[in-house]
Amino acid sequence: MTEKRRITAAQMKAGQSGWVVEVGKGRGMRRVEAMGLRSGKRITKVSGMFGRGPVTIQIEGTQLALGFGMAQKIIVEVT
Amino acid sequence: MKILLVGNPNVGKSAFFSRLTGVRVIASNYPGTTVGFTKGYLKLGDEAAEIIDVPGTYTLEPTCKAEEVACEMLPEGDLVINVLDATNLERNLFLTLQLMEKGIPMIVALNIWDDTKHRGIHIDAEKLEELLEVPVIPTVAVSGEGMKEAVAHISQAKIPSVPARTHSEIWAEVGRIVEQVQTVTHRHHTWRERLGDASIQPLTGIPIAAAILLASFTIIRLIGEGLIGYVSEPLVEKLWQPLMMDLSGAMGGSGFWHDVVVGELIDGELDMVESFGMLTTGLFIPFGAVLPYVIAFYLVLGFLEDLGYLPRMAVLIDNLLHRMGIHGYSIIPTLLGMGCNVPGILATRILESRRERFIVATLISIAVPCAALQAMVIGLVGDEGIQYVSIVYATLIVVWIVLGLILNRIVKGFTPELLIEIPPYHLPPVRIMASKLWMRTIGFLREAIPVLLAGIFVITVLYALNVFEHIADFAAPVVSGLFGLPEAATDALIIGFLRKDMAIGMLGGLDLTAHQLVVGSVVLAMFFPCIASFVVLGRELGLKGLLGSIIVMLVATVVVGSLLNLIMQAA
Numbered sequence: 001m002t003e004k005r006r007i008t009a010a011q012m013k014a015g016q017s018g019w020v021v022e023v024g025k026g027r028g029m030r031r032v033e034a035m036g037l038r039s040g041k042r043i044t045k046v047s048g049m050f051g052r053g054p055v056t057i058q059i060e061g062t063q064l065a066l067g068f069g070m071a072q073k074i075i076v077e078v079t
Numbered sequence: 080m081k082i083l084l085v086g087n088p089n090v091g092k093s094a095f096f097s098r099l100t101g102v103r104v105i106a107s108n109y110p111g112t113t114v115g116f117t118k119g120y121l122k123l124g125d126e127a128a129e130i131i132d133v134p135g136t137y138t139l140e141p142t143c144k145a146e147e148v149a150c151e152m153l154p155e156g157d158l159v160i161n162v163l164d165a166t167n168l169e170r171n172l173f174l175t176l177q178l179m180e181k182g183i184p185m186i187v188a189l190n191i192w193d194d195t196k197h198r199g200i201h202i203d204a205e206k207l208e209e210l211l212e213v214p215v216i217p218t219v220a221v222s223g224e225g226m227k228e229a230v231a232h233i234s235q236a237k238i239p240s241v242p243a244r245t246h247s248e249i250w251a252e253v254g255r256i257v258e259q260v261q262t263v264t265h266r267h268h269t270w271r272e273r274l275g276d277a278s279i280q281p282l283t284g285i286p287i288a289a290a291i292l293l294a295s296f297t298i299i300r301l302i303g304e305g306l307i308g309y310v311s312e313p314l315v316e317k318l319w320q321p322l323m324m325d326l327s328g329a330m331g332g333s334g335f336w337h338d339v340v341v342g343e344l345i346d347g348e349l350d351m352v353e354s355f356g357m358l359t360t361g362l363f364i365p366f367g368a369v370l371p372y373v374i375a376f377y378l379v380l381g382f383l384e385d386l387g388y389l390p391r392m393a394v395l396i397d398n399l400l401h402r403m404g405i406h407g408y409s410i411i412p413t414l415l416g417m418g419c420n421v422p423g424i425l426a427t428r429i430l431e432s433r434r435e436r437f438i439v440a441t442l443i444s445i446a447v448p449c450a451a452l453q454a455m456v457i458g459l460v461g462d463e464g465i466q467y468v469s470i471v472y473a474t475l476i477v478v479w480i481v482l483g484l485i486l487n488r489i490v491k492g493f494t495p496e497l498l499i500e501i502p503p504y505h506l507p508p509v510r511i512m513a514s515k516l517w518m519r520t521i522g523f524l525r526e527a528i529p530v531l532l533a534g535i536f537v538i539t540v541l542y543a544l545n546v547f548e549h550i551a552d553f554a555a556p557v558v559s560g561l562f563g564l565p566e567a568a569t570d571a572l573i574i575g576f577l578r579k580d581m582a583i584g585m586l587g588g589l590d591l592t593a594h595q596l597v598v599g600s601v602v603l604a605m606f607f608p609c610i611a612s613f614v615v616l617g618r619e620l621g622l623k624g625l626l627g628s629i630i631v632m633l634v635a636t637v638v639v640g641s642l643l644n645l646i647m648q649a650a
Binding site for chain 1: 137138140166167169170173198200246250263275276279280281284390393394395397398406407495496497498499500501503
């Protein structure tokens with residue numbers, strides 16, 4: 001039995017998957033949800049640019065690239 | 080009757096529009112291609128229905144300029160065709176359910192239907208129709224599949240009867256619908272997906288980007304030079320030159336009108352580059368020397384666009400661009416500006432904030448040389464050696480970055496974070512690429528030819544009235560003192576406002592040293608954009624923005640020209 005941890009999408013490693021448990025509030029975050037990144041979704045991190053660059057996330061058939069600050073507001077449960 | 084095409088960004092609305100109306104529009108494989116709206120007509124029985132291609136939006140609460148346009152247009156529609164990306168059903172249905180609350184008759188097109196099979200997605204379209212209670216038609220707009228059926232169903236559009244719901248209620252409903260109509264089977268990653276992921280990861284992505292850029296420039300030069308060497312130069316030499324010589328003879332070989340129409344004779348011959356007649360230089364430069372590069376450039380850019388590469392590049396470069404007060408997506412208008420500044424500046428509309436649009440448009444007009452300018456610079460400085468051409472390019476890149484860093488500090492406002500959808504890679508169909516290339520080439524000719532011909536006419540008249548001497552006296556200290564150029568170059572720089580190409584031709588006639596040519600080219604590239612881009616800059620930024628942009632331009636040109644002169648002299 002592996003332990004469940006909560007981290008932000010910014011902290012995930014490339015290739016790591018997890019369940020979104022919370023999408024924080026703030027500028028642009030409503031748009032993030034409208035683009036399909038919502039609580040309860042399973043996501044996989046595709047890549048993160050070095051130096052707090054944008055984070056790319058796969059949700060079902062879609063890939064979204066979002067700013068590092070936005071990725072920090074997305075809480076993910078990983079095992 | 081007004082029919083609106085509404086849907087998420089990058090679901091193929093523009094291709095759909097083209098199929099319905101026969102109107103050619105530029106469609107690309109990245110979100111936000113359509114920012115304004117495009118109109119066309121479709122014959123429905125005896126009536127011509129107006130079709131409007133609405134910019135893509137994720138929700139009906141606008142979050143950017145393009146979405147604002149979309150939401151404002153909605154009440155004007157008599158009917159909505161909601162275009163969905165069938166491979167992203169869940170996300171697309173959110174907008175569908177929001178649209179259903181608006182009380183407008185609608186039908187749903189499940190576009191990109193062909194891709195669902197490759198991706199292991201099965202959608203029960205009939206069941207979806209039953210649940211939504213409006214007609215649902217699978218379509219492939221790019222190939223035309225299902226389009227007849229879609230048109231046939233327009234008359235069966237229904238006004239959905241649904242109560243107003245909150246976001247979470249809509250998402251819950253979307254979830255219920257998707258569960259009933261869609262099954263996804265697992266399948267392996269395709270090579271396209273692997274390549275897609277590799278080109279967005281820093282370790283593999285940056286070398287891929289470098290290789291793509293290098294390959295692009297090589298191909299552009301090969302095609303451009305090939306077209307000039309094998310098409311435009313032989314045509315001019317064999318056909319046009321003799322004709323012009325006859326005309327010159329018929330007009331007496333000299334005189335005011337002779338010089339305006341065919342230009343001055345150089346050693347008894349007409350020179351297509353240096354004679355400056357409306358029918359010689361005025362036609363040869365845009366058609367013979369610049370058009371080949373414009374065609375080559377837009378061909379390569381069009382391929383990268385439709386492949387879906389540009390948003391990945393935006394992600395890779397976002398970090399740097401954020402320090403310049405703009406975000407990664409700004410790379411798209413900037414690249415477009417390398418063909419012609421006008422469409423580049425227009426494309427800044429895909430950016431969200433006014434501040435970003437000001438910074439990007441200003442940077443394009445100052446530090447991004449258009450194809451015409453690049454062709455001229457290569458022609459002028461290239462004779463001295465490729466290293467001097469490289470200095471011109473390197474200087475402009477440094478100016479672009481440094482100016483961006485400075486503008487980020489002085490321009491008020493904020494820059495939103497990057498948030499874009501990364502489209503899957505697609506091999507672009509030749510028909511679509513050809514149509515896009517054709518439209519962009521025609522667009523360039525429409526913008527460039529009148530400006531060039533008007534410019535040469537105005538300049539000839541101003542010359543006769545000695546207007547340039549007065550301005551030249553005033554500007555000469557800067558030109559000779561700071562830039563280290565002969566005073567005679569002042570005319571060339573001022574004429575550059577109307578005609579960059581002619582200005583470069585004039586610099587070429589001054590016997591400048593390689594160093595002076597480099598400084599002259601950089602100053603000319605940075606100094607006022609051509610009239611056409613100047614007008615667009617004013618239209619996009621407003622008078623205040625335009626004035627701000629001009630001040631930045633003047634200061635930057637003087638500073639960079641002087642510095643470059645000092646550095647080149649010291650070296």
